[in-house]
Amino acid sequence: MLLPMRSVLAAGVLAGWALPAVAPVAPRLAGALRISRTIAAGVAVTFDDGPHPQGTPAVLEVLARHGVTATFFMVGEQVLKAPALAREVVEAGHTVGIHGQRHRNLLRLPPSLIARDLDEAYAVIADTTQRAPTLHRAPYGIYSWPALKAVRDRGWTPWLWSRWGRDWTRRATPRSIIATVGDPLGGDVVLLHDADDYSAPGSWRRTVAALPFMLESIAASGLPCVSLAGR
Numbered sequence: 001m002l003l004p005m006r007s008v009l010a011a012g013v014l015a016g017w018a019l020p021a022v023a024p025v026a027p028r029l030a031g032a033l034r035i036s037r038t039i040a041a042g043v044a045v046t047f048d049d050g051p052h053p054q055g056t057p058a059v060l061e062v063l064a065r066h067g068v069t070a071t072f073f074m075v076g077e078q079v080l081k082a083p084a085l086a087r088e089v090v091e092a093g094h095t096v097g098i099h100g101q102r103h104r105n106l107l108r109l110p111p112s113l114i115a116r117d118l119d120e121a122y123a124v125i126a127d128t129t130q131r132a133p134t135l136h137r138a139p140y141g142i143y144s145w146p147a148l149k150a151v152r153d154r155g156w157t158p159w160l161w162s163r164w165g166r167d168w169t170r171r172a173t174p175r176s177i178i179a180t181v182g183d184p185l186g187g188d189v190v191l192l193h194d195a196d197d198y199s200a201p202g203s204w205r206r207t208v209a210a211l212p213f214m215l216e217s218i219a220a221s222g223l224p225c226v227s228l229a230g231r
Contacts, residue, residue, distance in 0.1 A: 055204030097135030168199030
């Protein structure tokens with residue numbers, strides 16, 4: 001009986017560690033874990049993985065043309081490569097959040113490395129933008145229990161999304177991105193990407209091509225586009 005009991009305990013520990021990782025595809029679980037994925041009103045358009053030397057300026061231009069503010073979850077190692085772009089995002093009135101120092105699956109990291117990643121990302125983004133980010137989105141949207149605890153211990157809000165464009169894939173097209181996002185409703189948080197450093201090469205170009213049509217659709221519905229805020 002000893003070996004089966006050890007197996008059961010190990011499985012229980014693993015399930016406990018990994019349970020939050022299911023939240024991106026399980027809205028009720030996200031709610032139970034208090035991982036934010038919707039807002040009270042309006043539509044929040046969010047971008048992960050930047051800043052990117054071509055993708056971010058192109059996205060900023062579309063947002064400015066439509067008078068829209070958004071939220072950019074930045075990667076510290078990319079901020080170090082393009083600090084002026086990170087500052088440009090903030091100067092344009094957008095909100096900046098933390099996506100990590102490196103783009104790694106937090107489920108695979110021990111607590112000590114999670115803490116180091118969060119602290120390094122915060123320092124880089126805060127020093128560069130002169131803003132103190134309080135929003136966090138895990139790479140791939142995947143949290144572990146230690147990662148959630150580390151985020152909350154720092155007073156930050158963990159964020160997921162309620163709609164996405166699957167714009168990072170090799171097969172994505174502007175048409176497929178628009179169709180996958182659909183018609184956002186009040187309260188939706190839309191996930192897009194302004195960079196291709198961790199996804200299909202050139203994927204940001206399809207996102208930029210799809211973005212004006214999405215923003216026009218949201219505007220036609222009478223919904224404002226808003227930035228995310230901490231809780």
